[in-house]
Amino acid sequence: MTHVVIKDVEKTFYNKVEKTSFTVFNNINLTIKKGEFVSLLGPSGCGKSTLLNIVAGLDKASNGVVKIGTKEVSGPGSDRGVVFQEAALMPWLTVLENVTFGLKKQKISKEAAEKKALEYLKLVHLSKFVGSYPHELSGGMKQRVSIARALAMDPEILLMDEPFGALDEQTRSMLHKEVQFIWEQTGKTIIFVTHNIRESVLLSDRIVLMGTRPGGIIQEFPVNLPRPRKPSSPEFIKLEEDIMSLLAGEIEKVMKEEMGDDYNTKKASLLYSSNRNMGEHI
Ligand SMILES: Nc1ncnc2c1ncn2[C@@H]1O[C@H](COP(=O)(O)OP(=O)(O)OP(=O)(O)O)[C@@H](O)[C@H]1O
DSSP states (O other), X not given: OEEEEEEEEEEEEEETTTTEEEEEEEEEEEEEETTOEEEEEOOTTSSHHHHHHHHHTSSOOSEEEEEETTEEOOSOOTTEEEEOSSOOOOTTSOHHHHHHHGGGGSSOOHHHHHXXXXXXXXXXXXXXXXXXXXXXXXXXXHHHHHHHHHHHTOOSEEXXXXXXXXXXXXXXXXXXXXXXXXXXXXXXXXXXXXXBHHHHHHXXXXXXXXXXXTBEXXXXXXXXXXXSOOTTSHHHHHHHHHHHHHHHHHHHHHHHHHHGGGOOHHHHHHHHHTTOBOSTTO
């Protein structure tokens, strides 16, 4: 069943002071099924976050429409929960209070809100930390609170914008397992932004590769590997390499543009072949 339809979407930013405009992408067409896990993958600046923000209703498309079911997106809504790279928890509230905070707008009793929050905190394995404050938690734990907070609102769709981008490798790997578990348990539709090829192959049903200058969808890759996936398996490595080779030119384009005279092909290939990150922090 179709869940999200992105039709002919374009985004152009206007700079009113300099009277210039910049089109991030145009003609984005994408259909996502109910319960599907889709990754938006691409080099820095290709517009992954912009597209996710348009689906979230936090930003407006310059042209085209986004529909959730039959309803056109015109702003944020409770049918979509967003998880950002930074957890953005309220430091003066406990873990439990942070999760129940968003539920206050829903017309449910305090007890029911707490029951719901506890249920999702259990799902992300934080039952022991309900009374802790954000500064007492690790980065990975904070991100799990923010996932629980989004899930407690019971959105149909979870929009995740590089949720593990700021975490160390071990924590990231643990959260990959958690997010797969959550997805299997809840059956949510997930749109997941990343520039990490391995992460996208590990998690998604389908990878939507985006390129830049001009921005758009380059290719879609269905990932038909059985779960749990093994990054060491030949099929996994083959898919990573197929994606990487397709995008090598894209990354080079971005790096050349951003580094100008400092660009060095040898250095670039060393930087990006080891972890298959596509132009992070350049
Ligand atoms: N509010 C804004 N005004 C002007 N330009 C913007 C605005 N937001 C984003 N951009 C530009 O749009 C382009 C796409 O940005 P976006 O953050 O969506 O890319 P991304 O693919 O998510 O990158 P990254 O992986 O680095 O987060 C960039 O060139 C960025 O500078």
